Amino acid sequence: MPELTVAMPAYNTGRYIGEAIESVLRQEGVDFELVVVDDGSADDTVRVVRGFPSPRIRLIENGARRGIAHCHNVVLERSTAPFLAHVDSDDLILPGALRKLVAAVRSAPRVGQAYCHYCPVDQNGQITDEALRRHRTFLLAQRGPGFDYRRGLLVHGMVVNPLRTYRREVFGVVGRFDERLRYAVDYDMALRIAERYDLALVPEFLYCQRIHDTNMTEGLRLQALRSWWTRAAIMRRRLRPGSGLLGRRPAAVYGLMLLGLLHALGIPRVARAARLTP
Numbered sequence: 001m002p003e004l005t006v007a008m009p010a011y012n013t014g015r016y017i018g019e020a021i022e023s024v025l026r027q028e029g030v031d032f033e034l035v036v037v038d039d040g041s042a043d044d045t046v047r048v049v050r051g052f053p054s055p056r057i058r059l060i061e062n063g064a065r066r067g068i069a070h071c072h073n074v075v076l077e078r079s080t081a082p083f084l085a086h087v088d089s090d091d092l093i094l095p096g097a098l099r100k101l102v103a104a105v106r107s108a109p110r111v112g113q114a115y116c117h118y119c120p121v122d123q124n125g126q127i128t129d130e131a132l133r134r135h136r137t138f139l140l141a142q143r144g145p146g147f148d149y150r151r152g153l154l155v156h157g158m159v160v161n162p163l164r165t166y167r168r169e170v171f172g173v174v175g176r177f178d179e180r181l182r183y184a185v186d187y188d189m190a191l192r193i194a195e196r197y198d199l200a201l202v203p204e205f206l207y208c209q210r211i212h213d214t215n216m217t218e219g220l221r222l223q224a225l226r227s228w229w230t231r232a233a234i235m236r237r238r239l240r241p242g243s244g245l246l247g248r249r250p251a252a253v254y255g256l257m258l259l260g261l262l263h264a265l266g267i268p269r270v271a272r273a274a275r276l277t278p
Contacts, residue, residue, distance in 0.1 A: 004032040005079040009071035010089035014044035023092040029099035037071040069177035085165040097206035101165035104200040112170040112197025118161035118207035154256040184230040
């Protein structure tokens with residue numbers, strides 16, 4: 001039995017999934033399998049995956065579009081490894097990423113999830129030195145070792161990259177991915193895990209998140225509004241009377257969310273408050 005199952009949901013990413021798979025297969029220092037779940041792609045995604053002869057790869061075909069939550073749950077059902085990681089089918093991971101993230105989850109029994117820093121790359125997988133410098137400066141200043149992950153979830157939404165690595169047992173405690181959700185599936189899971197477990201940061205840039213036309217079809221402000229509205233709906237379901245969420249009362253939760261929305265929309269003077277408000 002492998003130590004780690006890497007889940008890679010895919011939908012019409014035939015142009016990029018080959019590079020994503022190669023970046024996973026190059027990993028060393030941990031025994032893993034890669035489970036690709038094709039969610040009804042209409043392009044050559046399945047053909048590309050089948051072109052890899054590696055015995056580490058399993059392909060599951062949904063046959064029709066079922067959504068990201070269903071894809072994650074299929075992997076949970078059809079794997080037994082004690083650790084799970086998610087890699088998007090159009091992104092890349094750097095050498096050593098899986099080994100380091102599994103080690104972070106193993107570091108203490110209270111750690112339910114580990115994550116790392118990421119850098120954005122263009123559709124060709126490239127990034128300029130200046131863009132990397134700016135991104136590193138931002139992340140290291142605002143999301144370094146002292147970063148309050150739980151507060152970040154409330155203010156900014158999903159504050160880590162898609163290479164989230166989990167201890168399998170957490171899903172027996174917090175439940176499976178919510179298939180009723182179309183958006184913010186991983187955010188909903190992050191809230192549930194953060195309420196019961198610690199999160200571990202590997203302070204290295206181990207993930208490359210690809211920015212391309214198909215994942216930037218909306219304007220940034222429209223994305224921010226849709227993301228906030230979806231998160232607000234999730235919050236309403238998760239808030240418990242009298243106890244709030246993540247150690248904060250409902251009014252504080254909504255206040256932090258509003259602060260994050262204003263920051264995302266570029267409202268003047270809000271960026272500093274979003275960083276500093278406790």
